[in-house]
Amino acid sequence: MxxxxxxxxxxxxxxxxxxxxxxxxxxxxGTEAERVVEEEDLITIGFSQLGAESDWRNANxxxxxxxxxxxxxxxxxxxxxxxxxxxxxxxxxxFIQQDVDYIVLAPVTETGWDTVLMEAREAGIPVIIVDRQxxxxxxxxxxxxxxxxxxxxxxxxxxxxxxxxxxxxxxxxDVHIVDIQGTIGSTAQIGRTKGFDHMAKLYGWDVVAHEEGxxxxxxxxxxxxNILRNYDNVNVVYCENDNEALGVIEVIEASGRKCGSxxxxxxxxVVSFDGVNKKAVSSLVAGQIxxxxxCNPLHGPRVESIIRKLAAxxxxxxxxxxxxxxxxNTAAVPSIMLGGxxxxxxxxxxxxxxxxxx
Ligand code: GYE
Numbered sequence: 001m002x003x004x005x006x007x008x009x010x011x012x013x014x015x016x017x018x019x020x021x022x023x024x025x026x027x028x029x030g031t032e033a034e035r036v037v038e039e040e041d042l043i044t045i046g047f048s049q050l051g052a053e054s055d056w057r058n059a060n061x062x063x064x065x066x067x068x069x070x071x072x073x074x075x076x077x078x079x080x081x082x083x084x085x086x087x088x089x090x091x092x093x094x095f096i097q098q099d100v101d102y103i104v105l106a107p108v109t110e111t112g113w114d115t116v117l118m119e120a121r122e123a124g125i126p127v128i129i130v131d132r133q134x135x136x137x138x139x140x141x142x143x144x145x146x147x148x149x150x151x152x153x154x155x156x157x158x159x160x161x162x163x164x165x166x167x168x169x170x171x172x173x174d175v176h177i178v179d180i181q182g183t184i185g186s187t188a189q190i191g192r193t194k195g196f197d198h199m200a201k202l203y204g205w206d207v208v209a210h211e212e213g214x215x216x217x218x219x220x221x222x223x224x225x226n227i228l229r230n231y232d233n234v235n236v237v238y239c240e241n242d243n244e245a246l247g248v249i250e251v252i253e254a255s256g257r258k259c260g261s262x263x264x265x266x267x268x269x270v271v272s273f274d275g276v277n278k279k280a281v282s283s284l285v286a287g288q289i290x291x292x293x294x295c296n297p298l299h300g301p302r303v304e305s306i307i308r309k310l311a312a313x314x315x316x317x318x319x320x321x322x323x324x325x326x327x328x329n330t331a332a333v334p335s336i337m338l339g340g341x342x343x344x345x346x347x348x349x350x351x352x353x354x355x356x357x358x
Contacts, residue, residue: 041073042074044077044098044102045076045307046077046098046100046102046103047068047077047078047104047105048079048092048095048106049061049078050081050106050107050108050132051083051108053083053214053216054215054276055243055280056241056243056277056295060298063297064076064078064104064299064303065300066300067301067304068304072304077098077100079094083183085108085112088108092117092120095120096120099125101125102125102127102128102310103127103128104127104129104130104303105129105130106131107131107132108186109132109183110132110133110134110186110187111135111185114136114138117134117142121140126143127142127143128142128143128144129146130302130303131187131188131297131299132186133145133187143306143310144316146299146302146319146320146322147187148188150187150190150191150295151191151192153191154195154273154293155195156326156336157238157292157326158199159336159337160271160336161175161269161271162199162203164261164290164332167333168261168264169264170263170264172203173204173205173206174206175203175206175235176231176233176235176236177206177207177234177236178211178236179197179211180211180213180244181193181212181213182213182215184212188215188240188241192240192273193210193240196238205236208227209227211226213240215240215244216244217246220239220244220245220248221248224247228251235263235268236268236271237269239273240273241272241274242272242274242289242292243280244272245272246277249270249289252270259288269290270289271291272289272293274292274294275293276297277358280292281352281356284327285350285352291327292326292328293324293326294326299322302320302322306320326343327346327348328346331347
């Protein structure tokens with residue numbers, strides 16, 4: 001980087017100037033020279049996506065791909081790490097080798113990034129972290145981060161449950177709840193588990209178990225199967241994403257039980273996060289899922305506006321949190337209070353599904 005202009009931009013300026021000098025004038029529109037310059041002008045982005053474990057993730061990938069197109073002036077190098085941090089580190093090293101203009105990283109877990117981010121910094125390449133966070137000794141190892149407040153999402157969903165139970169006269173000690181966790185060590189799991197543990201303790205719910213769900217339907221099914229085999233009193237399942245919830249519903253229903261909010265009459269309440277998968281959202285409307293904490297995956301335009309800021313020599317906010325909703329299928333709890341703030345609860349109906357954005 002020279003000032004706010006990186007080497008690539010500088011190269012482009014030199015090529016353009018040289019063309020003009022040799023031609024003695026500016027090339028006419030559409031000439032070979034201009035096409036070469038246009039190619040050179042593309043901003044190169046290396047994006048290390050952690051995998052394709054969920055509908056949220058696929059929507060996130062789609063959002064990035066639809067923004068960083070050649071028509072929009074970008075050359076996107078996309079790498080899917082298939083849930084392995086080692087693949088992400090390899091991808092980042094190859095982005096550095098290719099001298100990309102920006103690196104975008106959606107990290108699978110929080111720790112273990114210091115060395116490779118130091119390498120990126122030495123190469124003078126800005127690194128934008130998206131979705132989950134990195135836990136590094138020095139915050140200067142990345143330019144900025146954009147994503148969700150996972151702990152807040154968790155507290156909102158739990159607060160909704162607490163309001164709902166109070167309204168229906170369910171005593172806290174009669175709430176026997178399990179947490180099907182996401183990928184262990186990821187910010188989404190850490191925040192959603194932390195928020196859950198905090199609220200469960202605060203309200204005195206009986207936490208029966210924490211089981212791994214890895215943010216996937218298959219792993220959650222396995223865990224739910226074991227839960228039903230080992231405990232006969234579970235009446236609430238807190239899933240850390242919608243794909244897990246869909247698996248959990250299948251297992252509960254196959255066991256002959258019903259998913260729903262009426263836990264005093266034998267139903268098992270399922271709550272979850274994302275609100276991306278259409279099947280999950282229709283399960284909410286149908287009553288099988290009681291509450292979903294929205295997690296917005298459309299980070300493509302957000303990352304682009306960060307890149308525009310950086311390219312213009314401005315400094316983006318270090319941490320950018322996205323505002324998110326809370327979805328239910330009942331008017332029982334129209335809003336919740338949390339940390340002195342009121343959050344409205346959005347009641348979804350069948351008609352909302354027609355224009356669901358994913
Ligand atoms: O909620 C889940 C995905 O990190 C926010 O990861 C993301 C989470 C999302 O697999 O579905």
